[in-house]
Amino acid sequence: MGNQALFPPIRFELPAGQWTTLLGPSGVGKTTLLRLIADLPIGGTFAGQISGRRPVALMAQDPGLLPWLTVRQNAALGARLRGEAIDPTRLGAILAHTGLAEHATKYPAALSGGQRQRVALARTLMEDRPLILLDEPFSALDVRMRLAMQDLAAGLLKERMVLMVTHDPAEAARLSHNIYLLTEAGLIVKSVPAAPAPRPPSHPDVLACQSALLTRLIEGGPA
Numbered sequence: 001m002g003n004q005a006l007f008p009p010i011r012f013e014l015p016a017g018q019w020t021t022l023l024g025p026s027g028v029g030k031t032t033l034l035r036l037i038a039d040l041p042i043g044g045t046f047a048g049q050i051s052g053r054r055p056v057a058l059m060a061q062d063p064g065l066l067p068w069l070t071v072r073q074n075a076a077l078g079a080r081l082r083g084e085a086i087d088p089t090r091l092g093a094i095l096a097h098t099g100l101a102e103h104a105t106k107y108p109a110a111l112s113g114g115q116r117q118r119v120a121l122a123r124t125l126m127e128d129r130p131l132i133l134l135d136e137p138f139s140a141l142d143v144r145m146r147l148a149m150q151d152l153a154a155g156l157l158k159e160r161m162v163l164m165v166t167h168d169p170a171e172a173a174r175l176s177h178n179i180y181l182l183t184e185a186g187l188i189v190k191s192v193p194a195a196p197a198p199r200p201p202s203h204p205d206v207l208a209c210q211s212a213l214l215t216r217l218i219e220g221g222p223a
């Protein structure tokens with residue numbers, strides 16, 4: 001950004017049908033990377049190449065709900081903006097699975113932060129896109145809800161190409177097929193547990209992966 005590069009040249013691939021997770025210190029450029037992939041403006045210039053772009057759904061850090069629309073209308077916003085028919089069965093199921101059915105007619109101002117985040121998740125899950133970008137999608141949720149939403153997203157996005165940014169090593173260890181750590185020195189590939197995702201949070205391999213990530217994040221420093 002500005003005259004200074006955020007990080008040195010990096011290269012990575014997003015395999016289809018896999019969940020790829022990006023961790024790293026605050027301000028290193030994770031959101032910028034998502035915005036680049038989504039072809040959205042960034043606060044600087046980009047030198048590089050992104051190949052094989054696909055139609056994308058981005059769930060940003062800020063839920064970005066429209067205050068004059070209800071939960072139900074916000075969740076279906078993508079189709080509404082494109083002038084497409086909304087599948088009421090799919091919408092009803094996603095609102096039910098995200099625990100929002102009873103809040104469907106409320107407006108964002110009447111929701112908690114976690115409920116707002118779930119509306120943003122519901123909106124992203126409603127988007128039938130091959131590439132899904134998630135920026136700290138579960139950060140505002142309590143532990144039980146977080147696990148439930150992780151399982152829901154992992155199930156609904158199984159066939160998709162997913163790139164998630166998170167600060168939570170436990171989340172990364174549970175959900176990922178590939179884990180990258182972005183630092184000022186470059187991109188570090190981390191190993192993932194062998195068990196199929198989503199993995200139980202207390203599985204020994206998940207705890208070991210979580211611990212290794214935590215250690216690396218605490219240590220910081222160059223790759």
Ligand SMILES: Nc1ncnc2c1ncn2[C@@H]1O[C@H](COP(=O)(O)OP(=O)(O)OP(=O)(O)O)[C@@H](O)[C@H]1O
Pocket residue numbers: 001006024025026027028029030031032033042043044
């Ligand atoms: N629109 C912008 N204009 C100028 N600089 C920006 C802009 N957006 C982000 N930056 C800067 O670019 C750097 C990377 O920001 P980015 O949001 O990608 O970090 P991040 O790794 O996602 O951080 P966090 O974990 O805190 O969300 C930061 O130093 C930030 O201040």
